[in-house]
Amino acid sequence: MTYLGQRSDTAEFRRRFRWPALFVVLVFCILIGRMFQLQVIQGADYQEAARENIIRRVTLATTRGIVRDSQGRVLASSRPSYNVYLVPLVRVERKYRCLVETESWAKLIDYMHLTAEERQRLEKKIHEMCGELFQKFEEQKKERNKKPVHVPQVLVREDVSRDIVATLETHESELRGVEVVSVPVRYYPYGDLSAHMLGYMAEIDRDMLSRLRSFGYIEGDRIGAAGVERGWESYLRGIRGWEKVIVDARNNRHAGPEAERLLDEPRRLDPVPGRDLRLTVDIELVEAIDKAMRGQIAGSAVVVDVRTGRILALYSKPSFDPNVLSGGMGKQAIRDAFRRLYADPLLPTLDKTMSGSYPPGSTFKPFSALAGLKARDDQGRKLLDPMRTIQCRGFITYGKRMFRCTHVHGPMNLRDAITESCNVYFYQLGDMVGLDALAKVALDYGFGAKTGLGVNPESHGRIPTMQWYATHFKGQFRGGFTLNAAIGQGATTVSVLQLALSYAALANGGTLYQPQLVRAIETSDGAVVQDFPPRLKRRIEIDPEHHRLILSGLYGVVNDERGTAYRERIPGVDVAGKTGTAQTSHRGVHGEDQSKIWYFNRDHAWFAGFSPFHSPEIAFAVLIEHGGVGGKAAAPVAFAAAKEYQRLVASRMVPKSPQGKPAVPWRKKGAP
Amino acid sequence: MAEEGSALMSILNQEEGGFGERIDWALFIAVALLAVIGVVNLYSATSVYTLSRADMYVSQVYFLAAGTALAILVTVIDYRHFERIAYPLYVAGLMTLVLVLALGKGIRGSSRWINLGGFGFQPSEFTKIWLILALAKYFHNSPRSEGPKLLRELTVPALLTAIPCFLVLKQPDLGTALIHGLIFLAIASLQRIKLSSLFLLGAFTVMSLPLFWLYGMKDYQKERITSFLSPENDITGAGYHAYHARIAIGNGGFLGQGFAKGSQNQYYFLPDQYSDFPFSVLAEDWGFVGSLVLLSLYAFLVLWALRIASQAKDRFGAVVAVGVGALLFWHSVFNIGMVSGLLPVVGVTLPLLSYGGSSLLTIMLGLGLLMNVSIRRPHLAQLYSRRLVFVR
Structure with missing residues (x-):
């Protein structure tokens, strides 16, 4: 350890610590000042921003009013339609792979009795979708963008029967990525009988939406397209409600007291159900x-x-089935039905009354x-x-x-x-x-x-x-x-x-x-709001x-x-x-079928x-x-x-009223 | 600890004078506080996760234990021994960097890791310590000159810094390279340098910046800086992290949301909250009070390191203490500056709060060296007496 004695002197450094120390103090003071600014001065703003991040208003669906005939028989009501969706599991590995787990896919085919044609169509669709997804992944990788890629769902079948829904629910654990979503669909028990009078429901188009947005319509809403459904839309429709929920950055919802602590008042607006209509028709x-x-x-x-x-x-x-036009059997069925109806020379869509x-x-x-x-x-x-x-x-x-x-x-x-x-x-x-x-x-x-x-x-x-x-x-x-x-x-x-x-x-x-x-x-609940x-x-x-x-x-x-x-x-x-x-x-149209x-x-x-x-x-x-x-x-x-x-x-057996005139055939239960 | 302590005592006893009061308790307590805060905060940061990430804080405790052992080992050996092996260590560090480039694993477009039997090992973290030691050795032995130095006398230490900087940039890891450079600047600031030389250096830096922007930086790095300069333009893209980190801090308010109750953290708005953004978690949970305590602790540590340096027995010790101080300073300032939106997003860890073995071990290694220098400073009385002699 001979060199220990030759150690250089530190005196030269010693005088030079004051400035660095001052610099350090200054920098930390800036940081503390910044914290004071963010947390104390602007704290309320940021707390608001944090709340906006997690609080989302979800609309609460309302139920459309029921239409009954003069005797109280239901002519139009709503029923749930169960649609089956599939979210493919995407694996990002060295080479991208996108697949529905083969086992669940096989089981889904079995439980839903998918035809060979349906299978091919779906498999093709999933394949195409995956191609697009991977392109997105690649782009993201290039851009170093951290936004999560949304994996879209594939519609397997619309309006499946309750039996199939029950089967799918029983075997839920085996079917990964399969979702059953219930959406309300208008239901007309009498089918094409007086379809013109009742009308049907159609998805709101862009033109109408731009006019009706102020009335609370949003994309994807269904609106009465003809007959009573259209003429009395404003009564039947009801008013949507909303509820505040906690949603995290991954779009998952959170409930429980810990999450609800973060909600501000008012938390909920109850939806108002649509009015029911009593028609004069029997x-x-x-x-x-x-x-x-x-x-x-x-x-x-x-x-x-x-x-x-x-x-x-x-x-x-001739008439048409409003159940099909209202989307009860899927979107493809709507298109097919309209194509058929408009091609018919007997004009089934025309209300001939x-x-x-x-x-x-x-x-x-x-x-x-x-x-x-x-x-x-x-x-x-x-x-x-x-x-x-x-x-x-x-x-x-x-x-x-x-x-x-x-x-x-x-x-x-x-x-x-x-x-x-x-x-x-x-x-x-x-x-x-x-x-x-x-x-x-x-x-x-x-x-x-x-x-x-x-x-x-x-x-x-x-x-x-x-x-x-x-x-x-x-x-x-x-x-x-x-x-x-x-x-x-x-x-x-x-x-x-x-x-x-x-x-x-x-x-x-x-x-x-x-x-x-x-x-x-x-x-x-049956109380008369207005009698005409x-x-x-x-x-x-x-x-x-x-x-x-x-x-x-x-x-x-x-x-x-x-x-x-x-x-x-x-x-x-x-x-x-x-x-x-x-x-x-008869004014003949050129190219008309002469035999008719x-x-x-x-x-x-x-x-x-x-x-x-x-x-x-x-x-x-x-x-x-x-x-x-x-x-x-x-x-x-x-x-x-x-x-x-x-x-x-x-x-x-309508009793004669005291004046000797027959009373109105329709009479409310319990009414005097 | 008792056994270890007694072993430590016996070794220290061989050194000059009584040791008991020589252990730097202020340094020890500040570090212990930070370590505890770090683990507790990590628990909050990962409380939202299930499965493997949920027990990150346990691994962090293991790393802390290993780091403490390493620090004790480093403290016990007289730092003059490190002076002897400073250059070999430095060269070995460079070789690990080369190794990383050769077989590193990619994480988000850059390779920084070497896989060591299940553990990811990040050599660029340790290189900072090897650089500090090498620079210390250089300045220790450089001849004492009267008057301010010329810039060219700094060529060798600048080169010593530039080599690991270049290798780290190659990975690419802008943040770590920056820290290397800034440690060098901190140490060099101990030298008196001619004013004209400083101007020259400044002019050169200003001129080389555009070239660096054009040729030296990856696109994503540029994007981070542009998004920092105009954060409102891009809240969903590169500015996303910085934006939500800032909201988290502000959301803390004065007293905070409470332990593990910060909504930004709990609902996944802070990506990488365990590695890059632990400060936002702390600030959201504990509010301004919490950030003030943490910032004060860091400030104290850095100032304490400067104080140790100023009292070091020799130049080597002084430079090591300044280097470690600079390491702590730049890491904490860059990380907190980044999350609070004062600086662009560069991936720099927060000492003792960020999760990660390499980072933690590096910091503990540095703190061990600091303690080493602190313990071996001349006794106060000795110091004054020497000064008295000098004055006389």
């Missing part, structure tokens, strides 16, 4: 109409309550008759004597044209002309009173204007006037147009709903009601004598041997009405009427598109509906 009546319509390809029917204007049945054929308008044919004649009875000449004398007969020779000539009748009826008075549907009588009547007088009565009875039911888009229909011809066909008006208008042909079109309501007004002596489809709004009383649209002045005359004509149609619907009458069913056979002008054109050239068959004849309760209008003769095709459907109504009223 689904049993609709079922009866459907049954009666079995032989027909396309058509529609409306039954209304004569005394209130409440709709008892709305029926449009109100969205379409048709020439009414002879069902229009009672209104022409009323116009004739009201008509006065310049001196105020009656133009038409209803008892005076007109000779029907099967046609008349007007100008250079010949206007045909169905038969050679011989001498006809007004009542007989309605009963036997004589065109010649009405041609002459029309010629006598003129187009505008015909139109005035028709407009009074609600034709040519929307009824305001507010469910589906409504057609105005068309009641031609001189004004209308002047604007649309300037200078082309011919007197023959008036003749056609008098028998409900030519430019005249009506919707089935309009016709039913106008016959209701005929039946009740001139009271035109605002049609009603929703009887009441109720809470989910019948609403009068207008009272139509009608001479009781005229009224009696028209009604007796309508009575004869069914009950007189010469009546056009006499042969189809059902004994014991008290009905009065009018048949109609409306000529159609004959169908579209057939006449529309109509029957409109009311029942029972004395003290009427219901009015109805039935249209069989291209059904041929009204008496043969449409009348049986109307009679079947009237018969079913009688049966229903009898079976429910």
